[in-house]
Amino acid sequence: EVQLVESGGDLVQPGGSLRLSCVVSGFTISSNYMNWVRQAPGKGLEWVSTIYSSGTAYYADSVKGRFTISRDISKNTLYLQMDSLRAEDVAVYYCASALWGYFDNWGQGTLVTVSS
Amino acid sequence: AVQLTQSPSSLSAFVGDRVTITCRASQGISTDLAWYQQKPGKTPKLLIHDASSLQSGVPSRFSGRGSGTDFTLTITSLQPEDFATYYCQQFNDYPPYTFGQGTKLEIK
Numbered sequence: 001e002v003q004l005v006e007s008g009g010d011l012v013q014p015g016g017s018l019r020l021s022c023v024v025s026g027f028t029i030s031s032n033y034m035n036w037v038r039q040a041p042g043k044g045l046e047w048v049s050t051i052y053s054s055g056t057a058y059y060a061d062s063v064k065g066r067f068t069i070s071r072d073i074s075k076n077t078l079y080l081q082m083d084s085l086r087a088e089d090v091a092v093y094y095c096a097s098a099l100w101g102y103f104d105n106w107g108q109g110t111l112v113t114v115s116s
Numbered sequence: 117a118v119q120l121t122q123s124p125s126s127l128s129a130f131v132g133d134r135v136t137i138t139c140r141a142s143q144g145i146s147t148d149l150a151w152y153q154q155k156p157g158k159t160p161k162l163l164i165h166d167a168s169s170l171q172s173g174v175p176s177r178f179s180g181r182g183s184g185t186d187f188t189l190t191i192t193s194l195q196p197e198d199f200a201t202y203y204c205q206q207f208n209d210y211p212p213y214t215f216g217q218g219t220k221l222e223i224k
Contacts, residue, residue: 035213037160044203044215044216044217044218045152045154045160045203045205045215045218046215047211047212047213047214047215050211050213058210058211058212059211060211060212061212094159094160098207100165100207101148101207101208101210101213102150102162102165102166102205102207103150103152103160103162103205104165104171106159106160106161107159108159109159
């Protein structure tokens, strides 16, 4: 059974940092595109970042230079390092897998709150 | 970036109705489009990929059509569990992967 379990969401002050984790079971993350997608309260879905099986990573313009996606293949775990957090980063962050560009498996999400 | 515009933004329907949601892309995206369902407080669920391919386990009352810039998601014979928000997403021209703004389907 495929499972993606996120953790690491928390309340952080503006300018602060967080690292989100996504532990995956049921497939090896190196064989899929792995992604972070976020959803601000009451809003729609927004793609944040993707790391391809090659290790190449891409980011939304809104987070470029502040967020870093990475993976530990030995732990089958995906990460999102979030620095210089802003109020507009408040959202539920979902980890999702993709074979061909559409997101076929999702985690339950983890809530990031940025507030002083 | 490819923009996706869904219409309507919301609609009300009765159980048993047939409904259609439209997604229009700002440029041609072939059939590189997916549809998701999200219920309140829940994770998005993939319904359809490649514009018309039903994801495994999704009921056959869901169907998708289209190519290029115009796409539709149709639900025949609405069931109570179908009331949710629906999103389209393109994976033709990326990054970024983009989503439509969502269509909220409510019970009448």
